[in-house]
Amino acid sequence: MSDSNPIVFVVDDDISVRESVELLIGNAGWQARTFKTAQEFLSHPRVRVPSCLILDVRLPGLNGLELQKRVAAERPDMPIIFITGYGDVPTSVQVMKAGAVEFLTKPFGEDVLLGAIENALVRSAAALRLEDEALALHNRFAALSNREREVMTLIVGGLMNKQVGFELGISEITVKAHRGRVMRKMNATSFADLVNIAAKLGPIRQSH
Template sequence: MGVATSGIADGPITILVDDDATVRDALEELLNSVGIDTMSFSSGQELLDAKLPDRPGCLVLDVRMPGLSGLDLQHVLATKGILTPIVFLTGHGDIAMGVQAMKAGAVDFLTKPVRDQTFLDAVSTAIANDVARRAASTVSRKNVALYETLTPREREVLRLVVSGATNKQIASDLGISEITVKLHRSNMMKKMNARSISHLFNVWQSLPVDSR
């Protein structure tokens, strides 16, 4: 395994997996030249055995390698819940492989030799995707914590509010007075830090389905 750093401990990192040391070295040099840290592995199993840093970034996988192929590794990572965006590099790619990789969520499927700028653009897109994913995950966790402060009745009111029900309809559905609905609704909005109904709807949408 090779590790190169730009000195930014929490900056983006690109993890390279390729059995060709010459390719790994060249890509590391290119990425480090634009300030992107790198880690490199010669096989998929080596990657799986390693402790990876919890930083925004992407994976660059060779398609054909001894042992686990890049496509196999993509599948294994997905089953482990590792959602780091993937860019594939191949010297022997075909349309079917590219379609399979993209359907499974790859950001790009590039054929060697690849132009430096094309490669950097793909990596930049993948890193941006990971930054956005991590930000959304942080927001979701925060909103789940807020949701868990609601009483069972406030949760019922929340579900009905985001479904578009009026206070009168909510009162009828729950068998309570409109005044009581307004009280629960006010408390719920405060606990969820919701500034408006549209904001509340966005908060609701960020909650994992199984936590609602």
């Protein structure tokens, strides 16, 4: 994950809102990127820095609710703060259930918006860290040989070295050698640590 300054994206078809929010974001020390339509926002490449999206519910073309679905699927590390001049309970419930971190009705206080942005950026940073950790685990697992993967799978499944050797048709000494390499390559400090790593890799291990 890059250490670059967090970015706050703003999608609102009202230029006065875009400009005022952009100024507020800049004064708070963050970068701002503004768009008047959802389509313009979607054409912007994904960034690998903490970020969030301030989104109007009513937009020309693709509306805020439809864009929320796209962002949730394609950019899960980007929390959404909804703003609207036409707030109603059903809409607020819908967007919050879909994962929005805040639903603000215009006009809203600057402190309220800044607090929501700060919370969203903390969440985004945490999500990116998890992505980076998962990628690192994936790369370490990919560095294992096929035999090492087999040994790891059987060991974390609860088999003793002798049982693993029987399953794979190799000696117990050979199993111990593979096990040692697995521990080193996966950066596992203990058997319990290796089990935890394997649990995180579950879907990845099945795909190999």
